[in-house]
Amino acid sequence: MHLLDPLAPDLPQVPTRDGFGKTVVELAEKDLNVVGLTADVAESVRMHWFAEKFPDRFFQCGVAEQNMAGVAAGLAYAGKMPFIAAYGVFSPGRNWDQIRVALCYGDANVKIEGSHTGLTVGPDGATHQALEDIAIMRVLPHMTVFAPCDAMEARKATIAAAKINGPVYIRCSRDKAPQFTTEKTPFEPGKAAMLKDGKDCAVVACGAMVHESLLAAAELEKNGVDAAVVNMHTLSDVDGKTLEEIARKTGRIITVEEHQIVGGLGSAVCEALSEKYPVPVKRIGMKMEFGESGTAKELLEKYGMNAKNIAKVCREMISAKR
Amino acid sequence: MKITLENERDLKLMANSIRSDIMEMLVEAKSGHSAGPLGLAEVYTELFFREMNYDPKNTHLEGRDRFVLSNGHVAPVLYATMSRAGFFPKSEIMGLRKLGSKLQGHPSKKWLPGIENSSGPLGQGLSIACGMALAGRLDKKTWRVYCAMSDGEHDEGATWESILFAAKYKLDNLVAIMDRNFIQIDGKTEDIMPLEPLGKKYEAFGWHVISVDGHDFGALRRALSDARGTKGKPTMIIANTVPGKGVSFMEHLYEWHGKPPSKEQAQAALLELANERAKIEARTDAKGNASGGGKEAAAHLDAGARKGAAAKKS
Ligand SMILES: Cc1ncc(C[n+]2csc(CCOP(=O)(O)OP(=O)(O)O)c2C)c(N)n1
């Protein structure tokens, strides 16, 4: 696995929304059918680079996420490949019905960027922290859901999205995050990436929590605990094969996500394992509550989603009697 | 007990204090919205220090008027106004956007007593206000619903759904006040998604529409009283405001929609606001209608007086 040292202090700090925004521009250079839409949040979700470069293919919808999704469906039905970009809480939060029927049931080739997802949105508070978006997107037939772990992977997910003929949701974040994967790190939709092997337990994470999990694994290693770390970047159809392998090997799974523990990655992992190879699972994430204002760091600590707590949960699980 | 300001000079001084508070809160928070809140100081002063009936120490008071905020990102002006009105100590405004503070980045019903609805997502407030107005009417109450909205949120379909609804049910106990500042995040409203003629649209949808200078207390007061007298229709007061009002380098610029001032900018802003304050004091002194020698004369009405005022209204 090609990875930069997750502990290196000089890793580039880039938000995943940047990886998405830059890549849409590249895709549009090659494909004239690529069009971009936003809902009065161009710069925030990094659609402004596209808007500057391709003003004729950019459509500003105003604060109207429902209309944006419907218009995108129409564009797609008539042969275009729309990328619609807004905050995750509003798209898919507000326009879910349009996404369900016009995009999924209607098989529209539309790519959705939900930016500002997770607790790391920080001071804006609960209303702006998307913590349910994986659940509502993962449940939709025909929808592909990616939750990239860093900006480099967001780039690969965006390229992969363009290759899929159908609706795709790309979950992005606002906050800068360490970029620890490289051009060479494999990204195969539907195939979980085994970032670190291990035998005592396996941490399965997505998004920014993948890096936290690698930090946790490094800390555990100091205490003689050998934890595997798996990046589950595709959430629409979780990779049951990889899950079964690590479940057989470690016997314990810990899931970590910037999302409610119901309906998201944790649920998806439990669903897959219960049919293939049930082992105890601990889910780390929001325990069915709303977030609040604070810095990203404070919030991850308060809600138990930082490396320190991930390591603690792993240790507790290992020492618990079976 | 609610603090009522009747004198134009005191109202202006209050709006000026609120602007200073907004700048102080935002520079401390290091994130948040500047332009909208600064433009709304007079509207919020008029509503909280003159128009609405409520008790800051008894936020569940049964007969209180309901203030529904739709464009939650203008939280700083609401918090500054509420602290000045006695809902919570002024010292707490510096907690804005910090972990554990009642002053969440967007106003939260769960965190701060006196907040009627949690907001942030645009285009929800008017629906909630409609529901409250319906409930008030079902129960034959005389309290009124005040819904504060922005212009940008008129891009949302849901806003228009509630505009239709309010007219259908003839919600004359509902008055909406729109911050018509012609900006949103990505640019000027008429470039992002043209809204004009907005007043005519409301009229066509069956509303009573009043367009006012949102910085003119006299005009705001007349509009609100006109709304109180209007029967069989909801009223929309289009408050024409200057985004960033009072801080010259922010005025009219959409770039200040969602940005806090830096330390230096906040200092410059506070200096401008202090100069403006001195002018208000000097001007009104010359006219001879000053009260309290430069200090805000906050008239504390007793319960009886307030009740009398409320009765006169309806
Ligand atoms: C449903 C929804 N979509 C998007 C946003 C993000 N947003 C926050 S403020 C804003 C601009 C709205 O314009 P306006 O309220 O007129 O802003 P202001 O005049 O205060 O600058 C947007 C798009 C939101 N809060 N809610």
Ligand SMILES: [Mg+2]
């Ligand atoms: Mg506006």
